[in-house]
Amino acid sequence: MDGQTRCDHYSGPLDVIALKFACCGDWYPCHLCHAALADHEARQWPTSARATEAVLCGVCGCALRIDGYLEVSACPSCAADFNPGCRLHHRLYFD
Numbered sequence: 001m002d003g004q005t006r007c008d009h010y011s012g013p014l015d016v017i018a019l020k021f022a023c024c025g026d027w028y029p030c031h032l033c034h035a036a037l038a039d040h041e042a043r044q045w046p047t048s049a050r051a052t053e054a055v056l057c058g059v060c061g062c063a064l065r066i067d068g069y070l071e072v073s074a075c076p077s078c079a080a081d082f083n084p085g086c087r088l089h090h091r092l093y094f095d
């Protein structure tokens with residue numbers, strides 16, 4: 001991935017976040033990277049874990065809570081736009 005957490009799968013100008021996975025606690029730019037690099041199935045964060053800081057803005061490096069991330073379309077810290085297409089994939093990361 002590059003300095004703003006882009007990877008081979010999602011490399012548009014808006015693809016700037018990284019996610020921490022519930023299964024291993026490791027950070028990956030996307031679920032496809034996890035599938036390629038991890039040796040186990042990805043697990044989604046349960047709704048009870050919404051207060052976990054599991055999203056990282058790759059532009060400014062700030063961590064967001066899951067519930068906070070789900071409510072915004074841009075970074076609350078640096079105002080970088082998040083990819084609206086990511087919303088289609090939330091089920092892969094969060095219950």
Ligand SMILES: [Zn+2]
Binds near residue numbers: 034040
């Ligand atoms: Zn994992």
Ligand SMILES: [Zn+2]
Binds near residue numbers: 007009010029030034
């Ligand atoms: Zn990827």
Ligand SMILES: [Zn+2]
Binds near residue numbers: 059
């Ligand atoms: Zn930011």
